[in-house]
Amino acid sequence: MRPMGGFSFLEMNAMHVSMRIFVLAATLIATSVGPAFAQDVVVDNDAGPPGFTTVGTWTQSVSSGWNGGTYVFVGGGNPSLTATWHPTLPAAGNYEVLAAFLASANRTPRAPHTVAFAGGTAEAEISQVGTGIREVSLGVYPFAEGTAGQVTLTGGGDPGAHIADAMIFRPAPAGPPxxxxxxxxxxxxxxxxxxxxxxxxxxxxxxxxxxxxxxxxxxxxxxxxxxxxxxxxxxxxxxxxxxxxxxxxxxxxxxxxxxxxxxxxxxxxxxxxxxxxxxVQAHPTAEWRCIWVTSWGVGFLDEAQAQDLVDTCRAANINTLLLEVRKVGDAYYNSALEPRGTNITGGPGFDPLARVIALAHDTSGGKRRLQVHAWFVSHRVRNGETLAPGHVLSRHPEYAMLRADGTEDPQTSYLDPGHPGAVDHNTSVILDCLANYDIDGINLDYIRYPGGTEYGYNPTSLARFNALNGRTGDPATTDTAWSDWRRECVTLEVRKGYVKAWQMKPRVVFSTCGISTGAGTTLENWTSSSTYRSVFQDWIGWLRAGIIDYSMPMNYKAETETVAFRACANMSFAADDGRGTIIGISPYRHVSIGGTIDQLLWVRHNGGGMNLFAWRSEVTGNTEGATRAQFYDALRTQVYPSWLDPPQPAWKYAPTVGILEGTVTMGGEPVDHASVEVVGLPGSATVTDGSGWFGILNVPPGNHTLRATPPGGSETTIASATMVDPGSVVTVNMNLGAAAVGHWAKY
Missing domain, CATH: 2.60.40.10 (Immunoglobulins)
Incomplete structure (x- = not known):
């Protein structure tokens, strides 16, 4: 964008002398027009501060720039990377601002500049594509004498190198407004x-x-x-x-x-x-207004905390609480399967989950009902603690995730989703809570591998992988088939949890916490993202397959990361047809309450649900001295001025299809990775997990035929199933007959 209407005062060179005298930083060059002194002021990157400053990492060039010196550059898509020129102007007046740089074919066609002048700021975008040294006008602006003005280039333009070299401030006759x-x-x-x-x-x-x-x-x-x-x-x-x-x-x-x-x-x-x-967006009639509540510190560990949590959120018109009921293989409720959390302060008889449910669901006296979702940390089950006798790894150390060198992380322990016993334990934990508590939803966190492809070398998982692929030994950390295997193990665990929870309580909401992505990740290149390739979490695929109700991408971006924040959210919105998206927002990353408010309003305007991370960390990054009370007051007045109930998902409350699930066995043993499909139903094909379990969604009412085939085998079993009511879960168990099954299936 060129504020001078397409022409540059550089083209009117009769008004300027032909010789330029270069001096680093702010250089004065004699000309024949303009304010007092009538000289160009040049600020070059080579001088460094205070005339030229950068934020973030900019790469130093090896090519010569505008003055024979060097320049710095960044790629596109990241507006948090900035380069700023700060001139010292000898007199107030009108100046044409020209960006001087070495053009090339690999440059950005849209380099976004912001000019701060006497009276305001203006945006100007220029192309840096071309050949040779260029001086391109950003327009004519009024400037005050001294150092008040500046020009900033961000790395947020279109793909291509963004070049920061010299900026020329040339005295000029008055231009347009x-x-x-x-x-x-x-x-x-x-x-x-x-x-x-x-x-x-x-x-x-x-x-x-x-x-x-x-x-x-x-x-x-x-x-x-x-x-x-x-x-x-x-x-x-x-x-x-x-x-x-x-x-x-x-x-x-x-x-x-x-x-x-x-x-x-x-x-x-x-x-x-x-x-x-x-x-112009229609006002929502229902929306998700959620907050995650951790069990690491003050939250819902005793009566006073539980009461404060519910009272504060109800007053702020927050309608959904996500309580961390399992943080490291422990329980913040009365569990038959895992040990009690050690930091519960409400006494031996206090049940944190039950108490919050009672308070949140209480509608006496006109109080609004808050939903309570149980938040389970799935795979991380130790974070430096000594394991209790009843801990899952005390009872089943064979479930632990190992690294490629055969060792376990000395500080943090994880369950390996490649071990069938680990998956079945996690599923049982969820169902035990669901059966005994009136929870409205289930939220799975750490439903992935840790960062880094060296994780996942549990011996049982390796044995299963090798048996199914005809291999021996340990695959390389970057082996494509091994990466696909680990990703599939996580996906099958999610599928199992979703179907089993639906079977027990059809309307319970099932969500997962997704690792967020950067500005450059799109649906088209999703499979190249670190989320997909390094932690093996395909939450985009889960949305598309309908094995979760809502994706909750943990989109924890600061105010300055607008492009990345919106790109991640938009990617989830684009993939959630038939399901939904609730965006995780991090007030603790924001230096002002306004940063959080803007992200919340943007998400609402784009039809998404909202989830804050986390209770009691709302203003930890605030640099304006704001209090938590001020945060919740702003939330109530600016975002949630009146109460709205959470949505009732149409696929849960008015379903048109059902689910088939069951097991495939052979000789009484579960068949790992048997292929199962509904004959004649496109998209129904799936595989069994390590326990022989399968689940097929989106099955229309009517009579159906299931076909199961063992991996690499020719024996096929046919079974009949009738889906009578939409939304129902029909169990069909299939037996392939007697045959040998690998030891991995017995875990």
């Missing part, structure tokens, strides 16, 4: 809300604004032209402060609005028009 700092209020428009469009319009020095308008087009309607006011009476701030505004009447749901801002000065110079747009 500059339109910048464009905003709308509210930032995310919903039905029934009037929307104010604002901008700053800055004339060059010696000029005045005579006309300011905005053309507004609503899809399907006639374009309207509204006056932009700077009179202090149109939601524009103070009169004559340079901020202009126009108010749009409330718009209907799904309205697509585009607008063009225009301005003219008293010399009939027209500003470069600035375009924008927004979508």
């Amino acid at each position: 500059i339109i910048g700092d464009i905003s709308q209020d509210p930032g995310y428009a919903f039905t029934g809300q009037a929307v104010t469009l604002r901008c700053r319009i800055t004339p060059c020095m010696g000029a005045a604004i005579t006309s300011a308008t905005v053309d507004v087009a609503v899809w399907g309607e006639t374009t309207r032209t509204l006056v932009l006011y700077d009179d202090g009476a149109h939601n524009d701030g103070a009169a004559n402060d340079g901020t202009y505004a126009a108010q749009l009447d409330p718009l209907a749901a799904d309205a697509q609005v585009s607008f063009v801002l225009r301005a003219t000065d008293d010399a009939a110079r027209n500003a470069l028009p600035r375009a924008g747009g927004f979508h």
